Each structure stands twice: as structure tokens, then as C-alpha cells.
Amino acid sequence: MPRAVRERQMLDAAVEVFARRGYSAASMDEIAELAGASKPLVYLYLNSKEELYGACIRRESRALLDAVQSAADPEDSADRRLWCGLRAFFAHTAAHPSAWAMLSCQARIHGEPFAQALAELRQEIVDFVAQLIAAAGRDQERAGAALDAEEVSGLAHALVGAAESLAGWANTRADAAPPAKETAATLMNVTWAGLENLLNGQRWAPVRP
Template identity: 45%
Template sequence: MRTEGRAKRLPRAVRERQIMDAAVDVFSRLGFHSASMDEISEVAGISKPMLYAYLGSKEELFATCIRREATRMMEAIATGVEPDQEPDVQLWSGLRAFFGFVGENRASWQVLHRQASTQGGPFAVELTDMRGRAVSLVAALLTQSTKAPATKLEAESLAAALVGAGESLADWWLDHPEEPAGVVAARLMNLVWMGFGDLVDGNVWHPPSRR
């Protein structure tokens, strides 16, 4: 709603946060290429040279956005999971934390999933890295809990599929926001833990009774 005039003087750290917030917003709406530095600076309420002085080039800025949002998300998930519980409970906690985060951070999710995965730029590294961490996490969970001997490749590919299912369901959820996070998470949990085979027969998974 600011129209014109000089921006109020603010310490660098504060400005940088504002700019990052604006950048995530714009990138999430328009994608990397279509987002212009002019628009980001406008949304942030400052002029373009400030942008360059503080955050560097457009690619650097984007990479920084991804790193920040990825970290926030991974932390949200990690704090939701307790590592010495049963595998299914761990998975359940992770899923709930994931959908909880997405629900409260639509823009972050858009940047992370839709935008970053596309371009083969230098920032793809950041994204691939985060996704890799997520996949490894799930793969480890699976490997550790399975009794049947499973190859590394097998666990990894299953984890990739699961992560993809989560991403896709999160996207679907953006178009059906009336559903609560817990319900969506529970559905995915049932799919990947019970499988269609059981669901078709009416067998569902439910969390262990409280306490």
C-alpha cells in the first residue's frame, strides 16, 4: 500500500528479512523466470539497487530463498518426529508435521516444490539437496524397520515414490483447502502403510490409542 517516497531507514538485518519475505511471495506466485527484480523490490518497499546490494543477483536471491524455506520445513518435520518410536508412528508424525507446515506456509511450499524443481540453474542444487534429505530420511526409516532384505536402491526408490506422493497430495490439497491437514495426512498414511489392497477390504490404519 506504500505508493511513493523514500523508505524509512532500517537496519540491514531487518531489511533483508523483509526482502526475503517479498521474494518468496513473488517467486511463489510467478516462478523464477517470470518474477522480476523490479516487482520484488516494489513488494519489499525498496528500490532495486538495495536488493542487489544486500542479496546479490537474482539467482543468488532465489537460492537463498530456497535454502531458508527448505531449512524451515525440514526443521518443522524433524521436531515432529521422535526417532525411537515405532516406524509407523514415526511416519505418521512426519506426515502430520509435513502437511501442517504446508498448510501454514503455502508460499514456501510453492517456491520449494513447483518453482525450484524446474530450472537446471545453480539453485537446483539446494532443492535437490533438500529433497534428497527427505528421501534419505524415509529410506532410512524403511530400511531400519524392514525384516526382509531390501537393496539400497529399492528402499530409495520407494522413498522417492512416497515423497512424491506427499508432494502431489500437498498440491492437490492446495486446490481443496476445506480439508483439514490431519485428514489429508491420514489418507496418505493409510495409502502407503496399508495399501489399496487393504483399503479395498475396509482395513484402515489408525494411530495407537493415546497413552
Template identity: 60%
Template structure:
């Protein structure tokens, strides 16, 4: 009997899955290519054949997990909804994905940010994209409220940065040690907490900045 050959894309996914789990649980420095190869069920030379070094493998993990998180956020948003409902959908998508993929989130939030600049820069690309996306939702709300363009380019961007930072911190908290009750919060509850914090603040900001004569 001949051994069935595993397709290249399937083998690559298996190796990346193993690498994300290893990096997420052990950290970049403690993880080894031997351990990742063993977890993936491949030889170490084969792992190096697909990805030339530990650094390249870690970068590939960061990029894959960042793309998956961004897709989860944008995919949870209905473009036909109001900016408020779009923000809710994006937050729910964010917290659901980070809860369902704790190793991937650990790679992005804990490992990549603290291991070194080349890796942190990869996460910066993700964060900038999320900030731009949230700022766009806030800008739409500002226009609907009759606010001037100066607000859209200044306070709205600052608030988007604050919200993304708060979402990252809450996702890390929610995925950490469970509280005294022994239960981690549900993604919808975490999303609601941040929504209750962010949207009233935006509405207060818009109320102060409305152009005279608008309602």
C-alpha cells in the same frame, strides 16, 4: 528525530519474505527486482547490495524454504516413538508446513523445479534428505520385523522415494483449487490419506521378507 536503523538480519528476512511471495505467485521469469524491492519496502539498489542478482535471490529463497520445510518435518517427529508414529508425525509436519506456507511451497515445487538445473539441483538436495530420512524410518521398521539387510538397502529405499514423491504431489493438490465442497483438505486428513496408502504397503513388504523363524 533520527530514523531507527533496521537490523541487517531483519532487513534480509523482509526482503526474502517479499521475494518468496513474489516468486511463488508470479513465477521466477515474471518476477522483477523492482517489484520485490517495492513489496519489501526497500530501494532496488539496497536489494542488490544484499543479494547481488535475481538468480542469487531466488537461490537464497529456495535454500531458506527448503531448510524450513526439512526442520518442520524432523521437528514434528518424536524419536522415542515407533517408526510408524514417527512417519505419521513427519507427514503431519510436512503437510502442515506446506499448507501454512503456500508461497514457499510454490517456490520449491513449481518454480525451482521447472526454471532450470541450478535451481532444480537445490530442491534435489531437499528431496534426497527427505528420502534418506524416510528410508531410515522404514529400515528401522524392517529391522524390528526381523527382515534381512538386503531388503533394507533395496526395497525400503525405493518405497521411500515413492512416498516422498507422493507427498509432494498431494501437497500440491491440497494447495490447489478447492474441490466442489469449496474446502481444502486439512493437513491431518492429507497425512492420513498417505499414511493409509504407504504403511500397509510397507507391512505387506515386510511380511514377505521376514527372515524364517521370526514373528
């Protein structure tokens, strides 16, 4: 079997085991058995449990980011690009629940350097969303539509955090998970509707008692 194919099998098996057991409890014996390989062969190809875990994080991070970015056509409007990106995000996390469990939970638990790799993935997604929000402001060209850089960054972080939470909710429901399109629409109804108010100069303010 070609080395690339064998390594992919090992990484696939490792993602499943790390998601189910966590880094500390996962065993190379179980990973090797699930991959249909010997433990010495796993060590030969991927050197150590730590390096194997790092390879899984990097592969799954890149796959998720590619799915989100490739779904958004740069020729589309900002809201359409965000909609397509969110739909791709929820479709990918639903199709790869073990990978998402490892990225969203296990990497944080294990800590550095894996938490740093996850933070970098998250920041790339936040930057992508921030660009869309800033583009929406430029597209509107309405009075009161100006959003400063700090506000754009805050809105992007809030939206990405909500998307992460929704993905976790959808993947752990006891009944059937909602379609990615439906989950994306839920988030668009909350965030884009509010953003439109901002771009129209309508800002929320607390009512005095």
C-alpha cells in the same frame, strides 16, 4: 531497522513474487515494492536476482526439512515417526503455500543450480523416510520381513513423491484444503498398510489370465 530484519522482509517478498510470477517474469521492482524497500537497497543486500532466488530456495528448503525432522521423536516407533513427519510436512506446506509453489515447481522450471538445491532437499527427505522404513523392518522381526536396500530406497522415493503430489493437490483445491492431519492419514492408510503386508511376507503378484 536491523539488517537481518530487512533481509528477512526482502526474502519474504521475493518468495511471494517468485511463486506468483516465476523466476523469469519476477521483477526486482515488484520485490522491492512489496518489501517496502528501494531497489538499490535490495541489490545492496542481496547482490542480484539470481542470488536472491538462491537465498529463497535455501531458506525455504531448510525450513521444510527442519519442520519434518524435528517433528519425529527418535524414541517413537517407526510408524509414529513417519506419521508425525508427514503431518509436519503437510502442515508446513499448507502454512507456506508460496514457498512450496516455489520449491515444487519454479525451481525445477528455472533449472540449475536451483533444481540441484531442490534435488538435495528431496534426497534428504527420502533418506529420512528410508531410515524409518528400514527401522520398521528391523522392529517387526517377522518371517519374510526382510527388505533389501534397493527396495527400501524405492519405497521411500514412492512415498515422498506421493507426499509431494498430495501437497500440491491440497494447496490448489478450489474449496477448503483438508487439515494436515487428514492428508497425512490418507497417505499413511495407503503406504503403511501396504508396508505392513510386505513386512508380513505378503507380496502382491500379478494374477495369470
